[in-house]
Amino acid sequence: MNIQNAKTEDHIRLTEITKKSKAYWGYSDEQMEKWNNNLTITRDYIEENPVFNLIDENQIIGYYSYLRLENNQVKLDNLFILPEYIGKGFGSFLMNDFLERMRNEKCQKIILDSEPNAEQFYQKIGFTKIGEFETSIKNRFMPIMEMKL
Secondary structure: OEEEEOOHHHHHHHHHHHHHHHHOOOOOHHHHHHOOOOOOOOHHHHHHOOEEEEEEOOEEEEEEEEEEOOOOEEEEEEEEEOHHHOOOOHHHHHHHHHHHHHHHOOOOEEEEEOOHHHHHHHHHHOOEEEEEEEOOOOOOEEEEEEEEO
């Protein structure tokens, strides 16, 4: 198992992983279709942002990406793993790589908008909820979380 820079040609696989991982939480097909554009990873996105693939047995099984912000801050934009790997330590492996990378880059603060079902995962790692916003689904709120390094 290792982590590698994503290539633009990985965009189809990363989109597949994103959609399967999101659907894992039981969202309807109709809702998934509404989110289609938000869950699509494009070639341009990979060219313009740091994106890192998790490779196991020569297959991409997950990835993360982030956005550089001002004042030595970053936003964890995506962290997705294929459903069959959820709950087996692969997410922690990806997150540890991300955090080590951020420390090496002298990042001072990380923010993220958490999938509500993943909030506990981020809390265990050390993120704190600092707010929330209502999503396109009525009465569904996305936690806004941060970690200071």
